[in-house]
Amino acid sequence: MDFKETICALATPQGVGALAIVRVAGPNTFEIVNKIFKGKNLLKVKPNTVHFGRIMDGEVTLDEVLVSVFKAPHSFTKEDAIEISTHGSDYIVRRLLRVLIKNGCQMAQPGEFTQRAFLNGQLDLAQAEAVADLIAADSEAAHQIAINQLRGGFSKKLEILREELINFASLVELELDFGEEDVEFADRDDLKSLIIKIQGQINPLIDSFEHGNAIKEGVPVAIIGAPNAGKSTLLNTLLNEEKAIVTDIAGTTRDVIEDTVIIEGRKFRFIDTAGIRETTDVIESMGIERSIKAMQAAQIIVFLFDTEENRLFLEKLLVQYPGSKSILWVQNKIDILPEEEIRKDAIAISAKNQTGIEALSKALIETTKQLSSQDTTITNLRHFEHLTKANEALTEVLEGLDMGITGDFLAQDIRLSLHHLGEITGQITTNDLLANIFGKFCIGK
Ligand code: GDP
Incomplete structure (x- = not known):
């Protein structure tokens, strides 16, 4: 240009x-x-x-x-x-x-x-966006994702998928040119298996968004525990500054406090919640609700307890709100607990004396590593939305194939998914499609 x-x-x-x-x-x-x-x-x-x-x-x-x-x-x-x-x-x-x-x-x-x-x-569009992400990256993990995207791994993956789909779209469109004649250039079974293959590649990308976004914005961690378990103290120790109000009176940490901290190149977003306990106090029960919301929003839950009573309460909570979250059991106040009360199956810390914090940090890092086994990770909302829409259109194609609908309807949905895939890397879909048809076949019109 x-x-x-x-x-x-x-x-x-x-x-x-x-x-x-x-x-x-x-x-x-x-x-x-x-x-x-x-x-x-x-x-x-x-x-x-x-x-x-x-x-x-x-x-x-x-x-x-x-x-x-x-x-x-x-x-x-x-x-x-x-x-x-x-x-x-x-x-x-x-x-x-x-x-x-x-x-x-x-x-x-x-x-x-x-x-x-x-x-x-x-650059393609996704790479151009990676330039912005690279500049904004403030942790090693976010930097790694941006640099991968800048080098075009993600774009290449999408381009290959699009190429294959364009070939099929061309064949289906070609059928339309023959109108009344009952021709089928595009083998429906091949098309079906191609779409299943493409969805098999798009779906993990879509799934990676939650974690990819978490890497960019910080992996959300909810610290859940009874009042006075030491949540604020732990958060302060982790943040190394006095952001949460620490107090001796049970149930005073009523606001959700969030802050980010970078541990070994990974960003975590800690959510300190009001203490959870069975209570009749209205404000307190709002605190419980908020804790549960925080648990739902978190990718990692730190269950913090000191006494056996508090630990059993968390176990009860877990049964009530099951999910597939990663959970770390952490026992606090080991500096004042009698030896026999310290459990072997939890990470033992003293938030106040800052002991055991390294083991907790290690556990957090290990947990995020498990969350991010994926080689390509989406961090961009725009990409996520287009991938989701492309995927929906492909599902429509599959359903259409099962119902035996006509080529023109198939072509519509294929074109829609091509459009969404193309929007990510910034290609202009209709031109591509036409160029592909004319480039491969001389239909003489
Ligand atoms: P939260 O209600 O769960 O946020 O608990 P806080 O962080 O406010 O702590 C409640 C009380 O426990 C405070 O008096 C803290 O100083 C104390 N505390 C917190 N962690 C420890 C610890 O590791 N050892 C001891 N001995 N006290 C602690």
């Missing part, structure tokens, strides 16, 4: 630093930068080289800089591009941008470089 404008923007964070990088891309990049650069003639240098020189604002030297020169199509946006490394001063950057604009550049819109990279086919 030919963009008329040459755009510029600061690519590094604003503020004082050792260096700042200003990026310029577009058709007049070389001409514009050459006008303000004192050094080699940039119109004559070899592509992919770096040059030292001075940036001039009229007669005034703004800074001594390095310019990195990229010739189309070998740049991020596939256009001519130059990166100017200046000293990291806001003042220099402001003046540099001003002088670039004075000489014909336009300030880039947010995300415009990446958008151009996408429109020029450097």
Whole structure:
């Protein structure tokens, strides 16, 4: 795609630093930068080289800089591009941008470089989105997912599935061209097994979203236990700061407090809940309800108890609210409990004295590892929604096949699922479909 404008923007964070990088891309990049650069003639240098020189604002030297020169199509946006490394001063950057604009550049819109990279086919949509995720990633696990997506593993997987489906769609559409003649180019059994195969690949991706999103936002952990079991103290120990109110009076932690903490490169979102106990107090029973809600929202539940009575209560609770959550049994206050009351089948800690916390952290890490055995993980809501819709359309195709419906209805649902798969990576489905038909068959119309 030919963009008329040459755009510029600061690519590094604003503020004082050792260096700042200003990026310029577009058709007049070389001409514009050459006008303000004192050094080699940039119109004559070899592509992919770096040059030292001075940036001039009229007669005034703004800074001594390095310019990195990229010739189309070998740049991020596939256009001519130059990166100017200046000293990291806001003042220099402001003046540099001003002088670039004075000489014909336009300030880039947010995300415009990446958008151009996408429109020029450097990246697909899912990869472009991964650039944003990569920049936003604040834990090792989130970073890993974003980098995988940027490298295109997920897109490739989808593309292969789409290709296979497009082939079938073409055959079904071809049948429609023959109208009244009773021809069947697309073998219905083959189509059925292809769809089952595709669903077999899409479904784990859809399922991975809950965990993928949790990695991005923090794996939700609910700490559940009777009042005074030490939930707030444990949370504080984990957060290492006093965010929850710790008190001796039973039933005072009434608000749900949430906070995130990164343990060994993984983000956890801890939910400290009001203590659970059988009670007639209205506010207290609301606390119980909230605890149960927290349990439902959590991926990992920490059952925290000190005495046997409190542990039995949690067991009762578990029977009442069964589910497939990962549960960690943690016994607190081992510093004051008599030896014989300390259980062997729980993680023993003293939240107050900060002992046993490492074992608890390890258990949390191990549990999330089990949750994320999947090699490709979806973290993006848009992808999740399109995959879900693609899957629904495929189910319609399967049902249609079972009912023996006509090709035109089948084609509709296949096209719909192709559309949703294509929306993820940013391909334009109908063009693809037509190109595929004409590319394979000369139907002479
Ligand atoms: P919550 O109601 O479950 O949030 O419990 P809190 O965190 O408010 O703790 C209740 C009381 O138990 C406070 O007095 C804490 O200081 C105390 N506590 C918490 N953890 C420990 C521990 O490991 N050992 C001892 N001895 N006391 C603790």
